[in-house]
Amino acid sequence: MGKTLFERLIAGELPTEIIFQDDLVFAFRDINPKAPVHILIVPKKAIPRIAESTSEDQSLLGHLLLKAAHIANLVGLEKNGYRLVINNGHDGGETVPHLHCHILGGRALSWPPG
Ligand code: AMP
Numbered sequence: 001m002g003k004t005l006f007e008r009l010i011a012g013e014l015p016t017e018i019i020f021q022d023d024l025v026f027a028f029r030d031i032n033p034k035a036p037v038h039i040l041i042v043p044k045k046a047i048p049r050i051a052e053s054t055s056e057d058q059s060l061l062g063h064l065l066l067k068a069a070h071i072a073n074l075v076g077l078e079k080n081g082y083r084l085v086i087n088n089g090h091d092g093g094e095t096v097p098h099l100h101c102h103i104l105g106g107r108a109l110s111w112p113p114g
Contacts, residue, residue: 004098036106077105
């Protein structure tokens with residue numbers, strides 16, 4: 001299997017604006033932002049989507065969410081709030097098969113999503 005698009009960003013093979021990384025996760029600016037602040041955080045392990053995660057991934061997924069909140073704080077979203085989104089599969093709007101959590105903020109977001 002070839003690398004996923006996000007593995008290529010992690011490896012530095014494609015350019016991106018890195019916001020944060022540690023041993024387990026990588027966060028970068030979304031190339032097509034849907035809000036004034038739109039960051040993606042991904043596990044460095046290329047789990048295709050949340051539906052394919054297993055109990056082995058429990059601590060990694062917890063770490064991902066904790067770091068998403070940390071990054072939201074880092075970029076100044078904590079005061080007014082923000083949204084974390086994980087799209088899964090066709091109806092969920094998933095387009096890149098490497099699990100990622102969207103961090104969206106900088107404006108009031110409507111609900112329900114379209
Ligand atoms: P999803 O539709 O939930 O699978 O989200 C995939 C996201 O990846 C979209 O918001 C895209 O704009 C974003 N994206 C695709 N290619 C890149 C890239 N090279 N750098 C940053 N974000 C990207």
